[in-house]
Amino acid sequence: MKIFMTSVLSAVMGALIGLGTIVVSDTSEAAWQPKKPVEFVIMAGKGGGADRLARFIQGIIEKNKLSSKPLVPINKGGGSGAEALQYLKSKKGDNHVIMATLNSYYTTPLRQKGLGVDIGSFTPIARMAEDTFQLWVHVDTGITNVKEYVAAVKKAGKKWKMGGTGKGAEDSLVTAMLEKKFGLGVTYVPYKGGGKVAKELIGKHINSTVNNPSEQVGFWDAGKSRPLASFTPKGKLKGKWGKIPTFEDLGHGADMVYYMQRSVVAPGGMSDDARDFYVDLFEKVYRSEEWQNYLVKKGLIPGWLTGEKLQKYFLEERSKHAKLLSK
């Protein structure tokens, strides 16, 4: 026993000394590389659209071995992302934290003034895509275009149930746009996530939704649901998604447009070398075959953006949302 103990102790000591030497000698690397696993904070809970997308990105990185250290996804969806934002703020200057965002990146600090989070202070990394919304109904409603839709909703009045995620979330903003444009007044039923909303439409528990393309595509292909119009500018969507008319195509003006950004940001005060590493990393993801295929299939709009331009985009979107929310 004693001999065993001594040998264990000396082995541990030896290992520690060995480690020490490696630490000292490890300075020659030119480009910045993460020194430990990178925390990949997700501004939403497990299983939602944003979560799936972030894990998909992590998957591409792992599969193609794009990073020397793994990205470890952490869900901080509390308080519509308030938890994640505060966490990122507390990590100022940390080179090993990045965050996947969605539109609650602007709306949450606007709605919860007490947070004291200024998104202008964070380091923008990359915008990976813009997601959009369509107006969906069940095929059995017999509604085939926006005109019939508006007539049906006006007839039903408050009985018309629009499904979406929580109040103040993207779905509710889009619904408000729709109500204002056509003078409608619907009952808005909030659900936990977009996937659940899609299922409730197919189960006919609600009458219409404003789902993301990816949330409804399966039911659309199966002939259960029907998109009436896209909340995008003319000609932005390609493939089968491009065949859905936009509100502009239908002559309802160019203001019926709403995007959901899918971006990655980092805490403020991140070193320039580290930032360049992440920008480069996500550019590789963006150019990967998997990502490009995913964009086409899920009806996402490609939109690579980084650096100052991305920050400017964030701030513009924030002021747009301030206006939408104040209504």
Place this chain on the structure above:
Amino acid sequence: MRKAELSMAIIMALFSIYLMWKSTELPIGWIPDEGPGGGAFSFWLSGGMLFCCLAMIIRWWRRTSPPSRSDKPFMDRETFVLFLTVSLSLATMIALIHFVGVYISLPLFLIFYMRYLGSHKWKLIVPMAIFTPIFTFIFFEMALKKTLPKGVTEPLFYPIYDLMY
């Protein structure tokens, strides 16, 4: 036991009142066409908790619940010392994790517990204190990729990460 029963009921009653007060940050009434407001659920349920606490106090008064009839002490001296030792050592360990990380504080806790409470021989304690953290690292960090907090010992792990990935 009687004192403990009453104090717990009173503390929980106060906690219920706090919860009710906290719930009023959101509407607690019935919103027309919509049903209960955001605070209603927690407000009225906390109200129910308060009511239960009052019932417990009444039962204490009338000596109908078993603990309010028993005159055994709530904790004898020995139990109390043991309870304090274990919970305080747990709290100390958790506090230490913030500063020196899991890989220092967990072995310290193991050593303390096994030596002080268990009076085991060092022959057993030392290997346990060495192998448990190693096993923890291999299982949680290498196999499951869950990074555990390391506090100031973080830089010591960089070379291990380089070897791992």
Place this chain on the structure above:
Amino acid sequence: MEILGHLFDGFLISFEPLNLALVIFGAAIGLFIGAMPGLGSVNGVAILLPMTFLVPPTSAVIFLGAIYYGAMYGGAISSIMLGIPGASTAVATTFDGRPLAMKGEADRALVAAATASFIGGTISVILFTAFAPPLAEVALAFGPPEEFALMMLAFATFIGLGGDDIPKTLFSILIGLVLSAVGLDIVSGEPRLIFMDLPGFMHGINFLVLAIGIYGIGEMLWTVELSKGEVMISQATISVRRVFDSLRELLKTWKTMLMGSFLGYFVGILPAAGATPGSLMAYGFAKTIAKDPDSFGKGNVDGVVAPEAANNAASTGSMLPMLTLGIPGSPTTAILLGGMVIWGLEPGPLLFVEHTEFVWGLIASLYSANLFALLINIAFIPAFIWVLKLPFTVLAPIIFMLCIIGGYVPTLDMHDVWLMLVFGVVGYLMRKLDYPLAPAVLAIVLGPLAERSLRQSLIGSQGDVMIFFERPISGTILIIALLLFVLPAVRVFRQRSHNPNLA
């Protein structure tokens, strides 16, 4: 007949050497992960997801399915041995599994859990094979009012769970429900009950934090007190003969197994419900229909069999809405769904048509995953029993350590570890005063589901409460729930009128 043909093809796929190896490997890993307090099938599947890029999609899903199953088996192990449910699905297993282990019959409980899981898993896979598409329609018919009715049914089956002290039992349910409301109000999107403005409360109070706090730390403090330092947790023994004896004895519980399997499967199919309500309801029903309901909670094998058959059946059930509708029935299937997207498959109504090989390969491998999980589980029972024989002062600090790590890992937030310690200490003190704590743990799981579906229903009906009774499915379930609420009261009343001395 077409189904049998597909199934046969599926078996051919699942018995390819690579796939078979993955099933065995996956079931073993899952078992291990599931047995750790704080780590459940969600973690197992999420962590090993990236590994699946190395193999074709069908093999990948077979691997993850095996991990999922293994973890469901493993959850029972920490419930029985340590009294700490590793995941919410295994809470009900502690009620009788733990007392059995304390009596020195941990091996009986483990064999019962493994066998029940196997039966539950197998029956559910058969149901899955035969009736997948029609049952998808049932899942669709469940809207918020039906979900609410189902939650009421789950609560009703649990009325008899608490002790004799009614105010304390009620208090326990209520505090669990209130704690479940912490975090975010989903309807208005406002933060709610953020105590002392700590950001850690924004993600709500995780079920695991309460469960590990109460069952892990609280239970250990309790045992520390009982043992005053130096007694073993239990006198556990194991031998081949005992295993066979236990198996023979299990034949008597076939009714409970069947009931648990069917109930678990049907509840599992419904999106949002998942395995936890399924296992709770199975336990409640088993107790209601038993001849000796009083022996439940004191180490009745039926009380282990029912929830374990149900939670495995439910885990198969929750794959159904995932595959046919693209809607996850549980957090684990949500991750699986994410995996399928990465592999380039489109879960949804067309999956059964366009990717027959994938679907039937998965179904067939569920049969073999079940079998191997059972075998591996039984093979490891001696090792588990050996762990129980360690001196308590060695085991205790290790369990405390696992609790701390288990509390930290799900959210990677130290806030939760502190909260867990508070729950543990307060829970221990309350337990000394005869507060039943299991209802609080269950309430924190069911609370959010109940509140959300109640409010969604009322918004949809513009505040009209009648919506719950007008709809046939929710109306029927609610009436059954009401009957179950009333039944125990009637029984108590009749008992009292028979022997007035008891009151």
